[in-house]
Amino acid sequence: MIKIIKSPWLESTPKDLRGSCGADTEIIKASVESGAAHLYHMIGGGVDLWVVTRGEEAAHGLELVVCCVGGSGMKKAGEALKSVAIQNGFNSIRYHSKNSAVQRLYEKYGIAGVELERVYRVELGGGA
Structure with missing residues (x-):
């Protein structure tokens, strides 16, 4: 059985999330x-596995x-x-990834989604 435990952000969290x-x-x-x-x-x-989530109201719910x-056991998790x-x-789950391999991996785990958008950023090298 998988336990899901809510956790505060700790000093070790970035390491737990494996970057x-x-x-x-x-x-x-x-x-x-x-x-x-x-x-969580x-x-x-x-x-x-460590997971950061948030809820959003979308047009479909x-x-x-x-x-x-970050962590291990994503298929079961x-x-x-x-x-x-x-x-x-929740009516849906959304995730973003810069790595197309993540989509293929999630597909193997039975939790792949349909690509909705690609997001691009142009760095301007300046600041306000």
Whole structure:
């Protein structure tokens, strides 16, 4: 059985998430600390996974947004995540990834989604 434990952001959290927040680590940390996002530790049955999520109201209903994931056991954890999302009234799960391999991996785990958009950033090298 997989336990899902809500956790505060700790000094070890970036290491636990295995760099999955990328350059957005401080933004995600602030979101967790303010309560806009939540950090969960999923553990048990071969799963040791950290997940940051937030809920958003979308045109089609409530959407669970997976901000970043790090650890092991995603296949088992993915099924648990879907079940918990359904139990909590979410109509969909959305995740972003810069790595197209993540989509193929999630597809193997049975939690792949349909690509909705690609996001590009042009760095301007300046600041205000």
